[in-house]
Amino acid sequence: EKILVQVAARQYEVLIERGLLAHVGELVATQWSPRKVAVISDQNVAALYQQQVVKQLETVGFEVFSLRFPAGEASKSLSRLASLAAQLAQAHFTRDDGIVALGGGVTGDLAGLVAATYMRGVRLIQIPTSWLAQVDSSVGGKTAVNLAHVKNLLGAFYEPDLVLVDPAVLGTLPQRELIAGHAEVIKTAALAGGDFWQLVKEIRTPAQILELTSELSARAIAFKAKVVMADEREGSQRQILNFGHTLGHAVEALAQGQLRHGEAISVGMVALSQRLSQLGWVPATVAADLTTTLAGIGLPVTAPELQMPAMIDKIASDKKNRGANLNLVYLPQFGQPKVKPVAFEQARAWLLETI
Ligand code: NAD
Numbered sequence: 001e002k003i004l005v006q007v008a009a010r011q012y013e014v015l016i017e018r019g020l021l022a023h024v025g026e027l028v029a030t031q032w033s034p035r036k037v038a039v040i041s042d043q044n045v046a047a048l049y050q051q052q053v054v055k056q057l058e059t060v061g062f063e064v065f066s067l068r069f070p071a072g073e074a075s076k077s078l079s080r081l082a083s084l085a086a087q088l089a090q091a092h093f094t095r096d097d098g099i100v101a102l103g104g105g106v107t108g109d110l111a112g113l114v115a116a117t118y119m120r121g122v123r124l125i126q127i128p129t130s131w132l133a134q135v136d137s138s139v140g141g142k143t144a145v146n147l148a149h150v151k152n153l154l155g156a157f158y159e160p161d162l163v164l165v166d167p168a169v170l171g172t173l174p175q176r177e178l179i180a181g182h183a184e185v186i187k188t189a190a191l192a193g194g195d196f197w198q199l200v201k202e203i204r205t206p207a208q209i210l211e212l213t214s215e216l217s218a219r220a221i222a223f224k225a226k227v228v229m230a231d232e233r234e235g236s237q238r239q240i241l242n243f244g245h246t247l248g249h250a251v252e253a254l255a256q257g258q259l260r261h262g263e264a265i266s267v268g269m270v271a272l273s274q275r276l277s278q279l280g281w282v283p284a285t286v287a288a289d290l291t292t293t294l295a296g297i298g299l300p301v302t303a304p305e306l307q308m309p310a311m312i313d314k315i316a317s318d319k320k321n322r323g324a325n326l327n328l329v330y331l332p333q334f335g336q337p338k339v340k341p342v343a344f345e346q347a348r349a350w351l352l353e354t355i
């Protein structure tokens with residue numbers, strides 16, 4: 001499967017195919033002339049796949065450096081960004097050289113921001129290896145690190161030259177990560193509606209996800225690409241992709257590392273939909289279908305210790321949200337997302353109101 005993404009003046013392909021990693025040398029060589037390449041991965045992914053990718057790139061004539069960092073969200077930090085950039089400088093990287101981000105969403109966000117900022121920007125190729133990255137984060141051009149306890153506070157829009165998705169690598173992904181990433185598939189399918197939602201609604205086991213990876217990844221990425229192409233930066237169109245994320249990010253922060261990103265987003269989508277269905281904005285059947293589909297694959301849909309007031313306080317305390325409007329994304333029907341900009345205090349009142 002080949003999906004073309006075109007944003008502003010740039011255009012790149014997303015290739016999705018089982019076994020692609022075995023051809024990564026030739027594929028990268030279609031984009032880049034010989035140069036220095038840094039393959040950046042977290043320790044887990046490095047141990048499994050970095051060597052293979054490095055060898056392939058060397059075979060087609062690149063001078064390759066492997067850079068590694070500790071796995072986990074804590075590595076999306078300014079200090080990690082600085083240390084990677086320092087390693088590039090030490091290896092005498094120039095603006096003509098390139099970075100391959102080989103890993104999950106943390107790697108894509110971190111290595112992507114290194115690529116966006118090192119000498120004001122070097123070339124980038126994304127090779128997503130987690131389910132979350134293969135269905136969502138590797139496309140759309142968002143890169144970031146966390147700062148001052150605010151997620152993604154410092155970042156840039158930076159498009160890669162190529163995205164290579166090989167679903168075969170999911171064979172080594174821990175099951176919890178597979179299920180967490182699937183929250184983004186359910187989110188995207190709910191926004192897209194139609195066939196995609198019908199397909200995703202029927203998925204009940206991790207084995208079913210693994211049977212359908214190529215199709216699910218292609219559909220999720222094609223939908224995201226369509227939205228991003230219509231609206232690269234955060235206009236009202238692109239904001240639909242944040243469905244469940246305002247509350248979800250609060251849940252993720254409050255859970256202090258106990259919940260994966262996708263798990264927190266699952267709780268966020270359900271909390272929002274159930275609340276808005278009480279207010280009559282979302283039909284009860286939509287909230288119920290969404291909840292059943294998320295719970296059916298094993299995602300959390302409530303987090304008892306995370307009550308709505310605590311989530312709202314967390315949203316309020318994020319510097320990013322101070323004084324700002326919140327864009328509430330909600331689903332009056334599958335396939336028909338709506339974005340409603342509301343003043344923060346109004347949103348607080350709606351979300352907290354008891355009936
Ligand atoms: P992650 O990158 O930490 O990967 C999850 C875990 O899986 C890690 O331990 C990693 O080492 C391991 N792993 C990855 N691929 C593997 C494989 N093939 N085999 C074995 N282990 C493997 O986390 P994630 O869930 O992929 O991404 C979450 C991050 O993505 C968050 O920081 C989130 O903010 C970000 N995100 C970004 C965007 C975007 O548009 N840029 C969108 C959604 C999420």
Ligand code: ZN
Pocket residue numbers: 184245261265
């Ligand atoms: Zn997300």
